[in-house]
Amino acid sequence: MSVILIFLAGLASIIIWWMAQQRLTSKPWLEAGRASEISAITRSPLPTAKIGLGVFLAVVGALFTLFISAYFMRMGLQDWWAIPLPSVLWANTAALVISSVALEKAKSSALQNDASTMKLALLISFATAIGFLLGQAFAWRELVSAGYVLADNPANSFFYMITGMHGLHILGGLLVLGRTTLRVWQNETPGHAQLSIDLCAMYWHFMLIVWLIIFALFAGWANDFVEICRQLLS
Amino acid sequence: MVNIPSSINDPIPPAEVEDVELYHPHSWWTTYVFSQDAKVIAIQYSLTAIAIGLVALVLSWLMRLQLGFPGVFTFIDADRYYQFITMHGMIMVIYLLTALFLGGFGNYLIPLMLGARDMVFPYANMLSYWIYLLAVLVLVAGFFAPGGPTGAGWTLYPPQAVLSGTPGGQDWGIILMLSSLILFIIGFTMGGLNYVVTVLQGRARGMTLMRMPLTIWGIFTATVMALLAFPALFVASVMMLFDRVLGTSFFMPAIAEMGAQLQYGGGSPILFQHLFWFFGHPEVYIVALPAFGIVSDLISVHARKNIFGYRMMVWAIVVIGALSFVVWAHHMYVSGMNPNFGFFFATTTLIIAVPTAIKVYNWVLTLWRGDIHLTIPMLFALGFIVTFVNGGLTGLFLGNVVVDVPLSDTMFVVAHFHMVMGVAPIMVIFGAIYHWYPKITGRMLDETMGRVHFWVTFLGAYLIFFPMHYLGLLGAPRRYHEIGESVVNPPSAHDLNVFITVMALIVGAAQILFLFNAAWSLRRGKDAGGNPWRATTLEWQTPTTPPPHGNFGKELPVVYRWAYDYSVPGAPEDFIPQNEPDPEHRSREHAT
Numbered sequence: 001m002s003v004i005l006i007f008l009a010g011l012a013s014i015i016i017w018w019m020a021q022q023r024l025t026s027k028p029w030l031e032a033g034r035a036s037e038i039s040a041i042t043r044s045p046l047p048t049a050k051i052g053l054g055v056f057l058a059v060v061g062a063l064f065t066l067f068i069s070a071y072f073m074r075m076g077l078q079d080w081w082a083i084p085l086p087s088v089l090w091a092n093t094a095a096l097v098i099s100s101v102a103l104e105k106a107k108s109s110a111l112q113n114d115a116s117t118m119k120l121a122l123l124i125s126f127a128t129a130i131g132f133l134l135g136q137a138f139a140w141r142e143l144v145s146a147g148y149v150l151a152d153n154p155a156n157s158f159f160y161m162i163t164g165m166h167g168l169h170i171l172g173g174l175l176v177l178g179r180t181t182l183r184v185w186q187n188e189t190p191g192h193a194q195l196s197i198d199l200c201a202m203y204w205h206f207m208l209i210v211w212l213i214i215f216a217l218f219a220g221w222a223n224d225f226v227e228i229c230r231q232l233l234s
Numbered sequence: 235m236v237n238i239p240s241s242i243n244d245p246i247p248p249a250e251v252e253d254v255e256l257y258h259p260h261s262w263w264t265t266y267v268f269s270q271d272a273k274v275i276a277i278q279y280s281l282t283a284i285a286i287g288l289v290a291l292v293l294s295w296l297m298r299l300q301l302g303f304p305g306v307f308t309f310i311d312a313d314r315y316y317q318f319i320t321m322h323g324m325i326m327v328i329y330l331l332t333a334l335f336l337g338g339f340g341n342y343l344i345p346l347m348l349g350a351r352d353m354v355f356p357y358a359n360m361l362s363y364w365i366y367l368l369a370v371l372v373l374v375a376g377f378f379a380p381g382g383p384t385g386a387g388w389t390l391y392p393p394q395a396v397l398s399g400t401p402g403g404q405d406w407g408i409i410l411m412l413s414s415l416i417l418f419i420i421g422f423t424m425g426g427l428n429y430v431v432t433v434l435q436g437r438a439r440g441m442t443l444m445r446m447p448l449t450i451w452g453i454f455t456a457t458v459m460a461l462l463a464f465p466a467l468f469v470a471s472v473m474m475l476f477d478r479v480l481g482t483s484f485f486m487p488a489i490a491e492m493g494a495q496l497q498y499g500g501g502s503p504i505l506f507q508h509l510f511w512f513f514g515h516p517e518v519y520i521v522a523l524p525a526f527g528i529v530s531d532l533i534s535v536h537a538r539k540n541i542f543g544y545r546m547m548v549w550a551i552v553v554i555g556a557l558s559f560v561v562w563a564h565h566m567y568v569s570g571m572n573p574n575f576g577f578f579f580a581t582t583t584l585i586i587a588v589p590t591a592i593k594v595y596n597w598v599l600t601l602w603r604g605d606i607h608l609t610i611p612m613l614f615a616l617g618f619i620v621t622f623v624n625g626g627l628t629g630l631f632l633g634n635v636v637v638d639v640p641l642s643d644t645m646f647v648v649a650h651f652h653m654v655m656g657v658a659p660i661m662v663i664f665g666a667i668y669h670w671y672p673k674i675t676g677r678m679l680d681e682t683m684g685r686v687h688f689w690v691t692f693l694g695a696y697l698i699f700f701p702m703h704y705l706g707l708l709g710a711p712r713r714y715h716e717i718g719e720s721v722v723n724p725p726s727a728h729d730l731n732v733f734i735t736v737m738a739l740i741v742g743a744a745q746i747l748f749l750f751n752a753a754w755s756l757r758r759g760k761d762a763g764g765n766p767w768r769a770t771t772l773e774w775q776t777p778t779t780p781p782p783h784g785n786f787g788k789e790l791p792v793v794y795r796w797a798y799d800y801s802v803p804g805a806p807e808d809f810i811p812q813n814e815p816d817p818e819h820r821s822r823e824h825a826t
Binding site: 019 | 354355423426427430431434435436437440442443444445458461462465466468469472473476480481482483484497499500501502505508509512540544545548549552556559560794795796798799810815816
């Protein structure tokens with residue numbers, strides 16, 4: 001459970017940082033005021049949707065962190081052997097990276113009001129993300145045909161479960177990205193689509209980071225790191 | 235209070251954000267059924283939660299009948315008894331208390347108390363309710379599935395939860411339960427995002443965080459906690475569903491059943507307990523914090539006095555919320571753990587008593603020399619304080635490892651958590667309903683019926699749960715279908731069980747009076763007017779009651795003060811609404 005506690009500690013520091021700016025030490029009973037004293041800014045200048053997505057990503061982060069916590073705790077038990085990673089996962093990683101980069105490009109071209117580049121970038125991002133999902137399905141098939149089925153070993157079970165969960169999140173993102181792309185192709189102005197593209201990019205980068213972490217996890221690179229942490233703790 | 239004074243001398247800075255574009259429903263369906271208005275969603279959430287809560291109430295009756303009169307009601311066999319326990323616990327904790335406090339009161343009060351037109355993401359808010367309803371239906375489907383609902387206990391501990399010895403373990407019961415939980419969490423996340431982001435972004439001008447009523451602070455903090463804690467239950471449910479349906483061994487150790495070796499092997503039931511309680515303990519405070527917040531407001535309004543130590547109250551809510559994430563293993567003392575861990579978790583558990591005690595002192599000090607009106611909301615609020623202190627004190631017993639080990643799995647634990655997490659929040663829920671019903675419907679609930687309801691419920695709850703502590707100390711185990719005569723169950727203890735059962739029947743029946751009152755007053759209640767309690771918070775300052783779509787007429791209110799200006803010296807009335815500018819300042823400005 002230490003992984004989730006570290007995650008929550010990180011989140012707590014963000015919350016504390018935010019709260020520190022909210023005048024929590026003020027004495028509201030002494031501050032009955034008049035209108036002109038009312039600050040025009042009671043909320044964040046960020047768009048509400050962005051804050052909403054940020055909060056949602058914190059929840060998604062907690063979800064994956066808990067899966068990873070469970071992974072490490074289960075890993076310590078006797079019957080564990082690691083799963084070989086199909087090489088197609090490298091290609092999938094590349095596809096997801098391209099998808100993320102393309103969205104970033106779409107974002108900047110929307111800012112510059114460059115509609116044609118934006119459309120192309122969105123399309124590339126959408127296509128590569130679908131490519132990622134297909135690649136993941138291919139990786140599953142490869143593992144199954146090599147005899148690494150779901151219930152054989154906890155490492156297999158975790159692999160299918162966590163990649164499946166990540167895939168579902170990508171799929172959900174694809175729905176939104178698809179909708180945005182469609183709207184842009186129906187000639188919505190870049191200015192209008194700006195926020196939607198921003199949000200998609202934010203989500204995409206986050207899911208890319210999640211994927212890199214779980215990829216490292218299954219490749220076993222994280223193990224040494226965890227081992228060091230364990231020794232530090234004990 | 236309806237019109238916001240805005241003369242030339244009193245310039246209000248322009249809103250930095252455009253007024254939200256409200257979704258305006260066009261048909262009966264989108265107004266009352268698939269509504270995106272938080273107030274309608276709140277009522278939908280509340281009615282659904284209360285309806286399923288009544289099912290859980292009947293289940294508790296059945297359990298008590300079995301305990302009081304073992305062998306008389308033959309249809310309550312051991313399997314059914316366990317199914318009743320499980321469904322009662324799960325419904326009460328999650329589908330009633332969580333849904334009612336956050337989905338019900340959260341939806342109704344957050345936009346109104348903050349001076350917003352609606353939640354920030356109304357569509358997701360609507361989806362949240364419908365997914366919640368689906369979760370409830372899936373849960374109820376368990377009663378009709380072959381083999382009935384799961385009987386694994388509300389904690390659903392593996393391996394027993396998915397074995398054939400447990401009712402529903404190898405049938406549909408456990409699958410439906412886990413699916414329902416997963417749905418609930420998805421639905422809640424949609425709603426929870428709304429509550430949090432509305433508090434962050436939807437506040438009226440002038441409504442700084444430190445001017446928010448404590449109700450909002452409680453709901454806000456509880457929602458943040460729920461958003462971070464429910465994923466743990468989600469992960470545990472998904473993994474157990476994999477174990478049960480797909481044959482993985484996340485939680486399932488090598489195990490033989492009926493002489494046959496099962497295909498499972500190597501899994502860790504303790505892992506499930508960690509995940510479950512990582513959700514389960516914050517859950518206690520997810521229910522308690524909104525109750526803390528609401529009760530602070532009830533006491534302040536009905537004692538006509540500002541809340542004592544507002545800042546401390548806010549900080550205590552936040553500190554309790556943070557601490558509750560590092561105490562989960564105190565539910566696992568008897569599961570076996572490193573003694574150092576036990577020591578750590580006992581310490582953190584007892585530390586929570588400090589901010590909690592601060593809150594209790596502040597409530598009492600708010601009452602001190604207040605102008606206490608013993609209205610029904612106030613009665614329930616007072617009932618809450620007493621009950622919460624009682625339940626909290628036994629919590630100090632159980633938080634210690636050495637005391638917990640012998641008392642664990644006895645009726646003492648049952649009595650403890652029913653006092654602190656059952657009766658106490660329910661007191662607040664009733665108080666809140668009596669308090670806000672006039673705003674929701676425009677009519678008062680009947681006073682006489684309300685008083686009878688309060689006294690029967692309050693005294694009855696004590697008559698049920700006080701003797702249960704004693705039974706627990708005798709050693710009477712919980713979760714036993716039939717104890718029989720033994721050292722832990724002498725004839726005197728059996729008489730006590732009969733007494734508890736009779737009391738439970740009476741208290742349960744008193745709730746019918748409440749429901750009747752709510753239905754009767756809807757048409758025939760006394761007209762409430764806009765602000766019957768003469769309260770300061772914004773929901774009482776709406777132009778019409780019940781508040782219309784969009785809450786506040788043409789212009790949103792502007793907030794000039796905190797929520798607790800009661801009995802201010804020199805003020806013409808004993809309360810000053812939050813949207814009333816300071817008269818001194820105003821006159822000074824007029825003079826210049």
